[in-house]
Amino acid sequence: METAQDAAVSPSPENSRRSFLRSAVTIASGMSAFVAALSPLHELDADDVPTLEGFLQKHYKEMGPGEMQTALARIKREVDKRYSVDSVVRDVRPKEGVEFVYALNLSRCIGCRRCVHACVAENNQSRSPEIQYIRVLEMPRGTIDIERGNHHYDRPTVPDLLHYYMPVQCHQCANPPCVKVCPVEATWQESDGITVIDYDWCIGCRYCEAACPYWARRFNFVEPEIPKEQLNPEISYLSNRPRPKGVMEKCTFCLHRTREGKMPACLEACPVGARKFGNVLDPESEVAHILREKRVFVLKEDVGTLPRFFYYFDERYPRPEGEPALDPLHADEAKAR
Amino acid sequence: MIAAREYARFLWRCFRVSFAGDWRYHLWMTALTVVALLGLNAYAKQLVHGLGTAGLSDQVSWGLYIANFTFLVGMAAAAVMLVIPVYIYRNQELHDLVIFGELLAVAAILMCLAFVTVDLGRPDRFSHLFRRFNFPISMLTWDVVVLNGYLLLNLHICGYLVYCAYRRRRPSKLFYIPFVFVAIVWAVSIHTVTAFLYVGLGGRPFWNSAIIAPRFLASAFAAGPAFLLVTLWVLDSYTDYVVPAKAFATLKNIVTVALLINMFLLVCEVFTEFYTDSAHGVSARYLFFGLHGYHALVPWIWSAIGLNTSALLILLLPLSRRPALRNLACLMLIVGIWIEKGMGLIVPAFIPSPLGEIVEYLPTWNETLVCLGIWAFGLLVFTVLVRVTIPVLAGRLTIDRLYSPDYTRRVPVVLDHAQPTPEVLP
Numbered sequence: 097m098e099t100a101q102d103a104a105v106s107p108s109p110e111n112s113r114r115s116f117l118r119s120a121v122t123i124a125s126g127m128s129a130f131v132a133a134l135s136p137l138h139e140l141d142a143d144d145v146p147t148l149e150g151f152l153q154k155h156y157k158e159m160g161p162g163e164m165q166t167a168l169a170r171i172k173r174e175v176d177k178r179y180s181v182d183s184v185v186r187d188v189r190p191k192e193g194v195e196f197v198y199a200l201n202l203s204r205c206i207g208c209r210r211c212v213h214a215c216v217a218e219n220n221q222s223r224s225p226e227i228q229y230i231r232v233l234e235m236p237r238g239t240i241d242i243e244r245g246n247h248h249y250d251r252p253t254v255p256d257l258l259h260y261y262m263p264v265q266c267h268q269c270a271n272p273p274c275v276k277v278c279p280v281e282a283t284w285q286e287s288d289g290i291t292v293i294d295y296d297w298c299i300g301c302r303y304c305e306a307a308c309p310y311w312a313r314r315f316n317f318v319e320p321e322i323p324k325e326q327l328n329p330e331i332s333y334l335s336n337r338p339r340p341k342g343v344m345e346k347c348t349f350c351l352h353r354t355r356e357g358k359m360p361a362c363l364e365a366c367p368v369g370a371r372k373f374g375n376v377l378d379p380e381s382e383v384a385h386i387l388r389e390k391r392v393f394v395l396k397e398d399v400g401t402l403p404r405f406f407y408y409f410d411e412r413y414p415r416p417e418g419e420p421a422l423d424p425l426h427a428d429e430a431k432a433r
Numbered sequence: 434m435i436a437a438r439e440y441a442r443f444l445w446r447c448f449r450v451s452f453a454g455d456w457r458y459h460l461w462m463t464a465l466t467v468v469a470l471l472g473l474n475a476y477a478k479q480l481v482h483g484l485g486t487a488g489l490s491d492q493v494s495w496g497l498y499i500a501n502f503t504f505l506v507g508m509a510a511a512a513v514m515l516v517i518p519v520y521i522y523r524n525q526e527l528h529d530l531v532i533f534g535e536l537l538a539v540a541a542i543l544m545c546l547a548f549v550t551v552d553l554g555r556p557d558r559f560s561h562l563f564r565r566f567n568f569p570i571s572m573l574t575w576d577v578v579v580l581n582g583y584l585l586l587n588l589h590i591c592g593y594l595v596y597c598a599y600r601r602r603r604p605s606k607l608f609y610i611p612f613v614f615v616a617i618v619w620a621v622s623i624h625t626v627t628a629f630l631y632v633g634l635g636g637r638p639f640w641n642s643a644i645i646a647p648r649f650l651a652s653a654f655a656a657g658p659a660f661l662l663v664t665l666w667v668l669d670s671y672t673d674y675v676v677p678a679k680a681f682a683t684l685k686n687i688v689t690v691a692l693l694i695n696m697f698l699l700v701c702e703v704f705t706e707f708y709t710d711s712a713h714g715v716s717a718r719y720l721f722f723g724l725h726g727y728h729a730l731v732p733w734i735w736s737a738i739g740l741n742t743s744a745l746l747i748l749l750l751p752l753s754r755r756p757a758l759r760n761l762a763c764l765m766l767i768v769g770i771w772i773e774k775g776m777g778l779i780v781p782a783f784i785p786s787p788l789g790e791i792v793e794y795l796p797t798w799n800e801t802l803v804c805l806g807i808w809a810f811g812l813l814v815f816t817v818l819v820r821v822t823i824p825v826l827a828g829r830l831t832i833d834r835l836y837s838p839d840y841t842r843r844v845p846v847v848l849d850h851a852q853p854t855p856e857v858l859p
Binding site: 119122126129130132133134135136137139140144146151155225227231233241242243244245247264273276277278279280281282297298299300301302303305306307308309310311313314315316317318319340341342343396399400401 | 452466470471473474477478480481482483484485487489490491492494495549552553554555556557558559560561562564565566567570571572573574577630633634635636637715782783785786787788789790
């Protein structure tokens with residue numbers, strides 16, 4: 097760049113004026129090109145511009161009751177304005193002594209996908225582009241290798257007798273890989289076993305999406321769209337409130353319903369009763385009964401995630417009348433007797 | 434206070450010098466600026482419309498951005514391959530060149546940080562990293578720590594050496610030798626931690642392999658020095674900076690051995706995936722041969738293998754002593770390794786999805802522009818750093834010499850002729 101021969105020349109005033117002008121022109125054109133490059137930012141929605149209130153809002157776990165009320169009021173204000181509704185925004189906390197478990201009866205599921213659509217309606221997922229938490233696989237008989245499942249089956253009637261149907265959604269793992277990888281603790285496991293996301297804290301790196309072995313997490317690549325008349329106005333902070341673009345979302349076992357004794361929307365929509373849900377710590381609950389009595393398995397047991405979502409089959413040959421059920425925990429003792 | 438003013442003056446003079454050069458320099462810098470601004474424009478569009486402007490999906494949720502990030506972490510780590518010969522094996526031919534390796538590391542880390550930032554859905558929430566940092570559980574937080582630490586280390590080492598040369602002072606070993614040794618270990622750590630980002634995911638069998646970290650290092654130690662070889666050749670040919678011939682030979686040997694090890698590790702990986710024939714190898718089958726009629730990545734991986742093999746053959750032949758062929762081989766292997774890490778390592782892990790669905794990935798034009806923009810920005814930074822460092826190291830831009838920024842009137846003025854000639858760095 098330089099083959100410097102050192103020669104002493106003092107810059108003349110004329111030279112310095114010309115070089116000043118040249119620098120000025122360079123800097124001015126550089127600045128204007130820079131501003132021109134940023135021009136698409138004019139199209140930013142007023143709602144998309146980060147606010148001081150949003151910036152100051154704390155992580156969910158750090159918010160006191162007052163701060164939570166402020167946050168809920170802000171969410172209500174934004175949702176009401178955007179969707180012209182009168183929403184009810186709450187923060188529903190987990191109950192003591194509850195651990196939720198889901199059980200899905202593969203002998204019964206007919207693959208009608210009613211659960212998928214009930215979930216979308218309840219949880220305010222984007223309709224365009226479509227975001228769904230439940231994926232139903234049409235499986236050929238004789239395998240549980242999900243890679244052989246058909247995601248996009250489209251039949252005039254279901255079920256097809258040569259197939260069985262396997263819905264997959266968040267397994268609410270007891271050892272969740274998605275929680276481990278989050279760099280900002282925007283996702284965590286609650287005391288009742290539900291893994292939740294603070295949509296106001298997520299930075300959108302999608303590491304959790306890469307970590308999930310069940311493909312249970314979804315990302316809002318663009319601004320989610322929900323027609324005003326389809327919005328469910330009963331919303332909660334950690335579950336079904338409308339999400340902004342650029343954050344993750346996932347199934348929360350409908351915690352705004354289930355923590356108050358109701359059943360998840362997908363379960364209520366199931367026409368054949370293939371879906372069972374409840375508190376596994378309660379020995380009288382239906383799920384506790386299923387885990388004791390049925391032929392239960394979990395998906396991808398080998399990845400060590402300890403799912404709280406169990407698949408089971410009905411017994412083809414019910415055990416003889418009067419014979420007690422095998423308690424898997426005490427099976428050996430029972431056999432010895 | 435005086436020291437601070439003196440330092441500010443140094444930065445200001447460097448800034449002026451960075452605008453001085455011949456027509457080739459100006460053409461290069463203008464072209465890079467234009468591409469960088471096009472990238473910025475594309476990123477502004479992405480900020481408005483969301484990451485939907487990229488070709489990503491819930492199935493393939495990481496693409497070109499993370500691929501480039503991974504590749505550039507390797508480029509940054511490669512500086513160490515110049516540092517080790519000099520400071521451990523006392524190879525003095527490379528001594529002055531170490532600083533160029535470290536400048537490359539600085540530019541590469543800046544590009545890495547830019548690539549991670551553009552991959553975020555909510556860059557406006559960046560501050561959450563400081564307010565609730567999931568360290569040491571999340572490997573991503575480790576990466577944040579090691580990358581920024583490496584940036585600071587390299588900024589300190591080359592900043593200190595260059596400023597000492599500018600002040601015509603002999604650098605105090607205490608102030609930089611310990612950092613050099615820390616940086617050696619640190620360089621290995623940045624690429625290892627980046628490999629652990631992927632390796633630690635049990636749900637992605639394609640990544641869940643212990644060989645990824647060694648493969649990363651081997652490919653980085655081939656691509657990084659190859660990039661430096663080409664850079665040094667440009668400096669040697671088009672500037673008055675003279676690179677010792679032995680330096681080229683040493684670097685070429687490093688590149689050749691690293692590339693050999695990289696190819697060997699690839700063979701190990703391919704054998705394990707295919708001979709066992711387990712479900713583990715579905716993504717590898719998709720990558721190398723296609724799956725159920727989908728084969729978007731097949732041409733990529735085979736061209737990468739072709740490029741790397743040809744580069745290796747050229748480098749092994751005596752023919753490669755000719756700079757043109759050596760440069761060709763270097764460029765081929767840089768492209769080959771870039772593909773191997775991007776389309777060959779990041780993308781296939783997502784195909785098929787954990788539920789067995791095959792959704793292919795094709796980068797969009799907007800996404801590509803953002804990537805090109807970041808590359809242009811990084812090359813701009815690297816060029817400026819090298820542009821400023823050369824006259825300082827050569828003793829032509831020092832505290833007591835005025836340096837005219839106008840290339841055509843290149844007039845360093847020696848104020849005090851009694852001053853000794855500038856000292857050469859130890």
